[in-house]
Amino acid sequence: MADNPSVEAGLSAFTVTLIIRRFDPETMDEPVWKDYDVELYPTDRVLDALHKIKWEQDGSLTFRRSCAHGICGSDAMRINGRNRLACKTLIKDLDITQPIYVEAIKGLPLEKDLVVDMEPFFASYREIQPFLIADAKPKDGKERIQSVAQREIFDDTTKCILCAACTSSCPVFWTDGQYFGPAAIVNAHRFIFDSRDEAAKVRLDILNDKEGVWRCRTTFNCTEACPRGIQVTQAIAEVKNAILAGKPAIPAGV
């Protein structure tokens, strides 16, 4: 694509082989790996490579994408065995002496090529009551007061874009699809630790369930996978602590 200024400054294109796990539910029983050679610049993203294949070689290659800069969460996929967003993975950051392997994320039902059924993922998300529960309305009819420190406590987990990179990299989730999974816990964390929320106990009870936080074996796959840099394992640990010790009080005045 060569649109990048550093490209124009002298980097040149080269041929990269992508090996993509293809599956067409209408004509195939099993997925197969297929090779594609693509001319790319080092600063191209894997998403650019997929687009080049779709637009220039094989229009039937199917994947989700929208924003193309890591903010909508559409294009989590396994790239060289690691969960990443295709739009945030630059070719130069991969080992380009080797082919690039691309397949759908694991643990969710495969629909077609790189597309999986996200519904089970969103079902877990909905179960942890991912919304502010607060009956008390501010007296002056304005905003609720929240200190800078109180907001800071849950800042990290507000960044989640629901891409499922974490949950679908979790070995516990692969073997037990009932496990809530890291993303649901991250979103529960976001409300449990929000000083304005009044229902931490409800969510902590939900996550104290046998399919809840205690299934986490702290393998850190989720934290490594998260394209938003969220400290997922730490958030899960904080939720575990809160189940044992209760929601910590953060003084408003800090």
Next chain:
Amino acid sequence: MSMEFQDGDVIDGVHYHQYDVVIVGAGGAGMRAAIEAAPKARTAVITKLYPTRSHTGAAQGGMAAALANVEEDSWEWHTFDTVKGGDYLVDQDAAEILAKEAIDAVLDLENMGLPFNRTPEGRIDQRRFGGHTRDHGKAPVRRACYAADRTGHMILQTLFQNCVKLGVEFYNEYYALDLVMTKVKGVDRPSAVVAYELATGEIHVFQAKSIVFATGGFGKIYKTTSNAHTLTGDGVGIVWRKGLPLEDMEFFQFHPTGLAGLGILLTEGARGEGAILRNASGERFMERYAPTIKDLAPRDIVSRCMVQEVAEGRGAGPHKDYVLLDCTHLGAEVLETKLPDITEFARTYLGVDPVYEPVPVMPTAHYAMGGIPTNVKAEVLRDNDTIVPGLYAAGECACVSVHGSNRLGTNSLLDINVFGKRAGNNAVEYAESASFVPLPDDPAKGVRELVERLRTSDGSERIGALRKELQDEMDRNAQVFRTDESLARVTETIHSLRERYQNIGIQDRGRRFNTDLLEAIELGFLLDLAEVVVFSARNRKESRGGHMRDDYPDRDDATYMKHTMAYLTGDPHSADAADHITLDWKPVVVTNYQPMERKY
């Protein structure tokens, strides 16, 4: 004759549904409407993306409201700034509503759970943004409420969370492709939306009393854009094909600070926090063009200055083809806490660390000021004064017009909340008293034929190639600066692309998740809309806001202080756009502010 069915019926392979209110689009505007409508009326939201994938989530900098949390401010100043920022093409009654209702719109979001950044007192913090000023232009004012540089992400998440709470019914990955109109007593009345289900390839007809379009913008008519791949203007295109007008389509906003070559946005909030634009020699060139508010001049002005700096040889880089956004003096702390996402974008995509080096930037196609004309109740207009009962539009697909010829930063997140809410409420109110407009026979016919023709198409033209030619040409000839000559060239290109589009071939013949097919359909909308943009632009022989004509460099209020209204009036495939597009004018609503020269 009309069709009889029960909700949930499948007739000849087509699914039939019935709702009081159907909302098309689940971005900020669609979900804000749904939050009003769902508790009061049977509501469905049809969306081609999972709601949280909508491009509202990409918005960074903030949402304007004169809360006066950090310094004196008033909604009247906000109204004035909006009118002046829009170069006096703003309908002033609408701008007044926008600015007044902004305050509650922000408080609503906070009450719904949005984690705004806070002041030391624990109130919602506010930052500066382009064109927002104290007391009618005296100095920049802190009016933008924000959540780091992911305000849009937090708005989208908060609205989605509240939709989950309310149990809003979503039809995810359903592509609306047609609006069904039924002739009742000689008048075309909207009766249903026809959608294509991505997962199965099946067609669904949603009959509704009220229909709300909230389908977002169409930045993908350009190559260099901050917009998502999916922003192809489907909703605007659907309405256009029904013969309903589009307003002010020539006004497209080019945001000054897109990552050079890529178009990925770096929020104006960066300049709000103090970042500075510099040319190759390091000069802060905005001082020359807008001495009072400098880098925080409105976007149309800053973008033009940047292009001019480059055109006059003062661009930076090996090809002198961009300018630099200097954030180095802000310090790592401000960048990491207030602008973390854009800091990462620059690092990831350009390999430039804003903490230490200035970032290469150039204008990027960002926002459609024009769209489906509505009144302040979000009711769609069929001409200058008559509404289409039961049809609503809100958000970027609509033109109220609160943005006139140039939108101020932070006024769109505001617009989607204020007018999304209004659309939801008014749609419910209408549905409460109206009855269903009967469906015509075989309402899915148009979509079925379109889908089947494209799914089996085997022409020699490729979608990717046609789209690229369109986007390259729009960047070259219909971008920040335009002339009659450049626009004439694009007109020709679009015409030939539209002909070649008739001969496309797609490769995916399947029914399930056929994105090849949908890209072909989306390209059809892009071509239609690009044609309207360019046709409207040629007709406006003046420069105003986002529409800068090199051959007519001045604003001409006597002739052109009025909105463009474009209508599809002939065979859309006729060779000359003039054979199928008719242009008309619509007066601007002026209340308190007489046009003045726009100086900053």
